[in-house]
Amino acid sequence: MRFLGPRSISSLLKTALDVVYFGLFGLIIGLVLATLSLLSVPTLATEVVTRLNVSVPLGAGSQAVLLLAFGISLGGYMIIMHWTRQVFRTLAEGDVFHPDNTRRLRWIGFGLGGLEVFGYGARFLVERAYGLHLEPVYGVRAVTTWFSVLVVFVLAEVFKEGARLRQEADLTI
Template identity: 85%
Template sequence: MRFLGPRSISSLLKTALDVVYFGLFGLIIGLVLAALCLLSVPTLATEVVTRLNVSAPLGATAQAAMLLAFGISLGGYLVIMHWTRQVFGTLAEGDVFHPDNTRRLRWIGFGLGGLEIFGYVARFLVVRFFDMQFEPVYGLRAVTTWFSVLVVFVLAEVFKEGARLRREANLTI
């Protein structure tokens, strides 16, 4: 089984990333529409909560704000997914050390780090203003997230060095 080029594992992963990308895009549209419904018809939130027989300590505006914040974080994942699709697109074409992959991998690292920081801030704000409690965010989850961010930055440097070596090889007679 080939790992690079057309009809390889990387092209299969590119197809899977395309499906996830468009599914995530549809989910974001659904969240924005749900938030707009909650804002335009506040009694709808109360009716849905009553019919589902769940407790909702938040009003319609707070629920809409939380949906929009969740949509923003999913938007961050959508952008990261876009860059990842571009990287896998070059891998599926067989062009491993494409010069743009370095920049894309760096942006993926910044995006993952930014989403983690956004999660910390969102948790703080929800605990502070809505008096909701969550499990602590430190521990193994935080370590693996930040380790993943560092690995992406290291991969960016590996791709940068590979692109440099390829450029030098093209100049060799």
């Protein structure tokens, strides 16, 4: 079983990332349409609230704001997915230490960290503005999230060193 190159696990993962990427794209389009329908049909908002059995009455504007925040976070995941697809594209081509992968991995790390900070801020604002009590974000979930961010930055440095060694080997006669 091969891990790199065509017909390998990395090419299979790249295909899976493509499916998730376009699925996120479709979900974001659905959120935009849902937000527009909530703002244009005010009676729809009250029907959604009654069907979801929400104890805090949220109007159409509040629901639209929450959907917009969710859409922004999904957009962030879509950008991270784009960079991850580019990394896996080079892996599927067999070009492991492509020089651009270092930059892509760093942006993935910044994106994951930024999304986590955005989540903390959004959670804080929703709790204060709407009086909702949301599940706390500490514990194992927070540790694993920030650990994965650090791992991505370490991998970026590994790829940077690999690209440097590859460039040196290309210059060697």
